[in-house]
Amino acid sequence: MKKIIFQFIAIMAVVQLQAQTMSQNFNSGNRTLESNLCWYSPGCTFVNGGSELIEGTFTLRTGQLTGGISNPNGLITPWSKLTGNDTLTFKHKLTIANGTTRTFYVFIESADNRRVLDTLFTYNYVIGSATTLRSEKVAIPANTAGKVYRLHLMAIGIGGNSRMLLDDVRYKGEYWSSPSTGCTPLATIADADSDGVADAEDSFANDATRAFATVYPTSENGTLLFEDLWPSKGDYDFNDLVLNYRITTVTNASNQVVETKYTFITKAIGGALRNGFAFQLDDISAQKVIKVTRSKNAGSLYTLTANGTEANQTFANIPVISDASLLMPSAGGTGVNVSKLVSYVAPDTTTITVTFLENGQPALGQTAITTANINSNNFNPYLIVNQSRNKEIHGANKKPSNLAATNFFATQDDDSNAATNRFYKTKNNLPWALNVAADIIYTQEGVEISTGYLKLVNWAISGGTNFTDWYMDKPGYRANNNLYIR
Amino acid sequence: MSFVAKSAIKSQRVLLALLFMATTTTSCVKGVKNPANTAGTSLKEVIAPATFNWQSVTVITIKVTPMPPTSNRAMALEIRSDEGALLFVQQLTMHQALEQQISVPAGTTMVQMSYGNIKKSIDVVNGIANIDYTLPIPTQYQ
Numbered sequence: 001m002k003k004i005i006f007q008f009i010a011i012m013a014v015v016q017l018q019a020q021t022m023s024q025n026f027n028s029g030n031r032t033l034e035s036n037l038c039w040y041s042p043g044c045t046f047v048n049g050g051s052e053l054i055e056g057t058f059t060l061r062t063g064q065l066t067g068g069i070s071n072p073n074g075l076i077t078p079w080s081k082l083t084g085n086d087t088l089t090f091k092h093k094l095t096i097a098n099g100t101t102r103t104f105y106v107f108i109e110s111a112d113n114r115r116v117l118d119t120l121f122t123y124n125y126v127i128g129s130a131t132t133l134r135s136e137k138v139a140i141p142a143n144t145a146g147k148v149y150r151l152h153l154m155a156i157g158i159g160g161n162s163r164m165l166l167d168d169v170r171y172k173g174e175y176w177s178s179p180s181t182g183c184t185p186l187a188t189i190a191d192a193d194s195d196g197v198a199d200a201e202d203s204f205a206n207d208a209t210r211a212f213a214t215v216y217p218t219s220e221n222g223t224l225l226f227e228d229l230w231p232s233k234g235d236y237d238f239n240d241l242v243l244n245y246r247i248t249t250v251t252n253a254s255n256q257v258v259e260t261k262y263t264f265i266t267k268a269i270g271g272a273l274r275n276g277f278a279f280q281l282d283d284i285s286a287q288k289v290i291k292v293t294r295s296k297n298a299g300s301l302y303t304l305t306a307n308g309t310e311a312n313q314t315f316a317n318i319p320v321i322s323d324a325s326l327l328m329p330s331a332g333g334t335g336v337n338v339s340k341l342v343s344y345v346a347p348d349t350t351t352i353t354v355t356f357l358e359n360g361q362p363a364l365g366q367t368a369i370t371t372a373n374i375n376s377n378n379f380n381p382y383l384i385v386n387q388s389r390n391k392e393i394h395g396a397n398k399k400p401s402n403l404a405a406t407n408f409f410a411t412q413d414d415d416s417n418a419a420t421n422r423f424y425k426t427k428n429n430l431p432w433a434l435n436v437a438a439d440i441i442y443t444q445e446g447v448e449i450s451t452g453y454l455k456l457v458n459w460a461i462s463g464g465t466n467f468t469d470w471y472m473d474k475p476g477y478r479a480n481n482n483l484y485i486r
Numbered sequence: 487m488s489f490v491a492k493s494a495i496k497s498q499r500v501l502l503a504l505l506f507m508a509t510t511t512t513s514c515v516k517g518v519k520n521p522a523n524t525a526g527t528s529l530k531e532v533i534a535p536a537t538f539n540w541q542s543v544t545v546i547t548i549k550v551t552p553m554p555p556t557s558n559r560a561m562a563l564e565i566r567s568d569e570g571a572l573l574f575v576q577q578l579t580m581h582q583a584l585e586q587q588i589s590v591p592a593g594t595t596m597v598q599m600s601y602g603n604i605k606k607s608i609d610v611v612n613g614i615a616n617i618d619y620t621l622p623i624p625t626q627y628q
Contacts, residue, residue: 032620036619036621038556040627175557180601180602180603180604181603182624189559196577197562197577201561214572217591218569218591236530251575255576371574375587376541376544376589377587396540429534430534434540438542448528460534460540461533461534463534463537464538468542469593
C-alpha cells in the first residue's frame with residue numbers, strides 16, 4: 001500500500017512539474033526585463049494607470065492599430081513545452097471605440113517549423129462595444145503535448161487610433177526558451193560525461209570529475225623576484241632568485257577545486273647563496289590536500305608528510321626547490337643568467353600538482369574547497385635562505401610559515417611586527433620580494449631594478465595606484481641597457 | 487664695522503645657509519614623493535605607503551545580479567581579461583546570484599563576461615565588477 005501511495009505521489013509530482021503555468025501579467029512594469037526573459041511585446045508599452053489598466057499594476061497596451069497585417073502588435077510568449085488539451089486564457093479590450101477594423105489573433109509557432117504560424121483564435125472587435133473587457137479561453141490542441149511552441153497574441157487593425165489592451169495571459173507548459181542564447185528554443189545539450197556541463201563549455205568533456213580550467217595570473221606567466229640578504233637590505237637588483245610562475249585551477253561542475261597546477265621556471269640566480277623556494281596556501285589547511293605530485297623531488301631541505309605537503313605546518317606548504325643552484329649550475333663566476341659576460345644557462349622548469357578532490361571526493365574528513373576559498377591572496381611564495389629552513393623571505397605583508405624563525409624579525413633593516421601582521425618590510429615599507437603579473441626581464445647583477453624600470457618608483461610611491469603597467473615595454477618605461485637582455 | 491654688526495652678518499649668513507639646506511633637503515623629499523618627478527630616484531630612497539604589497543596582481547569582486555526564475559538550465563559564466571585570458575568560470579543558472587573574488591592584474595579597469603550568447607564588457611569600479619544579463623530589446627521586437 002505504501003508503495004502504491006509513493007508511486008502515486010511520484011506520478012503527481014511529475015504531472016505537476018509538467019503542468020507548470022506560463023503566465024504574464026506585465027506587473028514587472030519592465031518591458032526590457034520581460035524581453036530578456038523571452039516575453040516579447042513588439043509595438044507595445046506597459047501602462048499602469050487609469051481606465052487602461054485591466055488588473056494588477058500594469059497592463060500591456062499596443063501601439064495605434066493602423067498598419068494592417070504589416071504592423072501586428074501584441075505579445076509573443078517564450079518557447080514552452082506544451083501539455084496539450086489545455087486552454088490559453090487572457091483578458092483584452094480596445095482603448096476607445098473607433099477604427100475601421102480591429103482583429104485579435106492567437107497564432108501558434110512550432111519550434112520544429114518556425115516559418116509557419118497556425119491560427120488558434122480570431123476575434124473581430126465590434127467597434128461600437130470594443131471597450132468592454134473580454135475574457136477568452138482558447139483551446140490548445142491535444143497534438144501539441146510534449147512539443148515546443150510559442151504563442152503570438154496579436155492585434156491588427158485599419159483606420160482610427162484605438163489600441164488593444166491585454167492582461168493576465170496564462171497557459172500550461174514548461175519554460176523551454178534559452179534567454180542566454182537569444183531566446184531560441186532550448187536545444188538538447190551534448191554532455192558526454194553527464195556532469196551537467198555542456199561539451200561545448202567543458203574543458204574536460206569526457207571526465208565527469210573535471211569541468212573547467214582557469215589560469216592565473218593571466219595568459220602569460222607571472223614573475224617572482226627576490227632579494228636574499230634579509231633582514232638586511234640588499235642591492236635592490238631583485239635578481240637573487242627570479243622565477244616565472246603560472247597557476248592553473250581545475251574545477252568541477254559544482255565549482256569545487258579539483259586541483260591546482262603550478263609551473264615554476266627558474267630563470268636567474270643573482271648571488272652566491274644556495275636558496276630554496278616553496279609556497280604556502282594561506283588559510284588552506286594542509287589536511288585538505290590529498291596529494292602533491294611533483295616533476296622532481298622536493299629535495300633534502302624539507303620533511304614531507306604522507307600527502308606531500310611539508311610537515312609541521314598549519315596551512316598547506318608546498319616545497320618546490322631545495323637548492324636552486326643545483327638546478328641551474330653557474331656557467332662561470334657568481335650567479336646564473338645575471339651577467340651578459342657569462343654563458344647563458346637554460347631555465348629549469350618544475351611542475352607541481354596539488355590535488356584536493358580525487359574521484360570527486362575531498363580528503364577524508366574534509367570538505368571540498370570551492371573557487372570562493374582560493375585566489376591570488378592565498379598564494380604565498382617564499383625563498384628559503386642558503387639552506388636555513390627557518391629563514392624565509394616572503395612578499396610584503398605575507399605571513400611566514402610555522403617553520404620560520406621569528407628571531408630575525410625587527411632586526412637589522414627588517415621592520416616586521418607580528419602583532420600588527422606587518423611582515424617583510426623595511427621601516428620605509430620596502431620589500432624583499434616582488435610579484436609581477438607578467439613575464440618580465442630582470443636587471444643585471446648589481447643594477448637596481450628601478451634603473452631598468454623607470455616607472456617602478458612612481459608605482460611604489462602611489463601605493464600601486466599609478467603606473468600599474470610599470471613593467472611593460474612602453475616608451476619611457478624601460479632602460480634596456482640595465483636589463484638582462486641576451 | 488663693529489663687532490656686533492659683523493656678528494649680525496655672520497648670523498644672517500648662517501641662517502641663509504640653513505635655509506638653503508632646508509630648502510634643498512625638502513626638495514629631495516618632494517622629489518621622492520611626487521610621482522611626476524622620480525626619474526633617477528633610487529628605490530632605496532622611496533617611502534612607500536604602509537599598506538602597499540608590492541604585487542601587480544590583485545583581487546576584484548564580481549557581483550552577478552540574477553534574473554527572475556525561468557529555466558533551471560545552467561551555463562558557464564566566463565570572465566576574461568581584455569586579452570582573452572580566462573580568469574574565472576562557473577556553472578550557474580540565470581536566476582542564481584553570485585558574489586565572488588577573482589584574481590586579476592593590478593590596474594584592470596575592464597573585464598569581459600560571456601554567458602551563452604550574452605557578451606558584455608564590464609567596468610571594474612572600486613574593485614567591483616557588476617554583472618547582469620540584461621540586453622536591449624531586439625530590433626524586431628521593439
